[in-house]
Amino acid sequence: xxxxxxxxxxxxxxxxxxAIRAGILTGAHAPEKKLKIQELAEALDLSPSAIREALSRLxxxxxxxxxxxxxxIVAPLSASDLEDLTNLRCEIEAVALxxxxxxxDVHWEAGILAAEHRLRSNALVRPDExxxxxWTRNHASFHSALVSACxxxxxxxxxxxxxxxxxxxxxxxxxxxxxxxxxxxxxEITQYALARDTESLVRATVEHLRKTTxxxxxxxxxxxxxx
Numbered sequence: 001x002x003x004x005x006x007x008x009x010x011x012x013x014x015x016x017x018x019a020i021r022a023g024i025l026t027g028a029h030a031p032e033k034k035l036k037i038q039e040l041a042e043a044l045d046l047s048p049s050a051i052r053e054a055l056s057r058l059x060x061x062x063x064x065x066x067x068x069x070x071x072x073i074v075a076p077l078s079a080s081d082l083e084d085l086t087n088l089r090c091e092i093e094a095v096a097l098x099x100x101x102x103x104x105d106v107h108w109e110a111g112i113l114a115a116e117h118r119l120r121s122n123a124l125v126r127p128d129e130x131x132x133x134x135w136t137r138n139h140a141s142f143h144s145a146l147v148s149a150c151x152x153x154x155x156x157x158x159x160x161x162x163x164x165x166x167x168x169x170x171x172x173x174x175x176x177x178x179x180x181x182x183x184x185x186x187x188e189i190t191q192y193a194l195a196r197d198t199e200s201l202v203r204a205t206v207e208h209l210r211k212t213t214x215x216x217x218x219x220x221x222x223x224x225x226x227x
Contacts, residue, residue, distance in 0.1 A: 012046045016054035019044055024063045024074055025167055035064065035072040062165055079220040082169045086213040089162045090206045096147035096159050097205060101198050104149035109194055115145040116190045120183060136167070142186060146193060146205070170212055172219040180211065 020040065023029040035055060041048045055072045058064035065075050100108065117123075119138040122131055140163065147159055185208045192201035 012050035013053045013057075016040070016044060016046050016050045017057050020051075020054055021058060021061075021063060024058070025164055027168070027171055029074045031074050031077045031168075033074045035074060037071070061161060063168075077169060077172075079217045082166075082213055082216055082220075085162065085165055085169075086209060089166060090209055092155070092159055092162060093147070093205055093209065094202045096150045096152075096155050097193075097202055098198055099150035099152065099155070100147050101193070101196055101201065103151050108145075108149040111145045111148060112142075112190055112193050115142040116186055118142075119186060140167070146189070166209075166212075169216050172216045178215060180215075185211075 020029070020035070029035065037048050037051045037055070040046075040051045044051070055064050056066070059066050059072075063075055064072050066072055115138070119135070119142045122135050123138060124131070124134045125137075143163060144160070147156065150156060185204070189201065189204050189208060192204055
């Protein structure tokens with residue numbers, strides 16, 4: 001009976017956490033949107049206490065901001081925050097890549113090749129899947145595969161958290177016209193990984209991340225002042 005009493009609320013909180021988190025990462029919950037507990041509870045058919053706990057869990061991930069007695073809002077986006085996030089992400093990426101190259105075996109190499117192939121072919125889970133959704137998923141898998149052999153669960157967790165925070169921004173790059181060949185960048189990164197060329201891999205990956213950041217900063221600059 002005791003286990004059952006705790007199982008329900010814990011499961012509700014997990015469902016709420018995953019649903020709200022996904023909504024933030026995909027843009028369904030816009031930056032600075034007020035997250036009203038009762039509205040979310042009704043929309044997700046969950047208890048208000050589960051929603052409140054889920055929102056509290058999202059605060060340390062920098063996806064939600066708690067405003068004292070005024071409740072919760074979706075964390076805002078800004079060019080300065082993106083640049084700070086990118087600087088930290090580049091540092092973590094470099095550490096994880098160096099460790100993965102030192103520890104990775106043939107299975108790690110195969111995982112990178114498979115992930116790059118899925119990304120290049122934009123493999124769909126379902127025939128009716130949105131190609132952009134598929135590319136986003138395959139892109140995440142590719143960058144995850146590169147660092148998967150680093151041997152540190154904490155490092156992988158931080159890498160994943162920073163990547164997901166960057167995803168909120170990366171969507172903005174779709175609205176900036178560019179002649180950038182992202183596929184060629186991914187191919188170059190793959191070849192450096194398989195060649196075990198650590199310095200070239202780190203350099204190419206960091207440049208890859210910073211190019212995306214530059215495009216998004218440009219998108220911010222194009223926004224009207226009253227947007």
